[in-house]
Amino acid sequence: MDKNQARGESTTGISEWKQRAPYRVHGPNERFDTKYEANCHCGRVKFQLSRREPLDSKLCHCSTCQTQHAAPFQWAAIFHKEDINFTNGHHDLEWYDPTEKSIEHKLPCKVRCSFCHSPIMDEGRNMILLFPSLIHLKTDEDRAYFKPRCHMFYGQRVMDIPDGLPKWSGLSQESELIEDSPPELVREVERRREGERSKRFEKGENE
């Protein structure tokens, strides 16, 4: 695999990923309903978003995010791959696969500007996790849509954030709610898991 597969102006051959979401550039006659504009620090990479409210907004305290972002935690807003349109610089992207520690375009991977190295998003298999710091949020309403809704991998945190939001020890929904998570949510998760346990028990899948 060409290590510089992300570079160059070509959109064919090994660069044909540029023709697929989330990297596909929409043509002038295609309707793309722009709600936000965004760019990396140097401005070489520019993109638009067509969805006003992200599917989710989370703070991740895992040690990979801490290292990759050189920050105590990462803020990510989740979008569909079709919600983004690169208007500039999709030829200037670079990837990093934290699992394989390789720079090949294998999902899930980190996507950065290859010039200023600003992190742009994590590209997952089905979704993208965008870093809202790059998005021009102009109104209080827009900022409210992006407000973080939970913390994940809070068990790996380097600092406490006592904001009353749900705090998952690991992956959201799949781990334990810890610290100052809302008690009603803790009870709701316990009830749901108890329901799932008794359903398994009835089916004879007793563990």
Ligand SMILES: [Zn+2]
């Ligand atoms: Zn840049």
Ligand SMILES: [Zn+2]
């Ligand atoms: Zn993380």
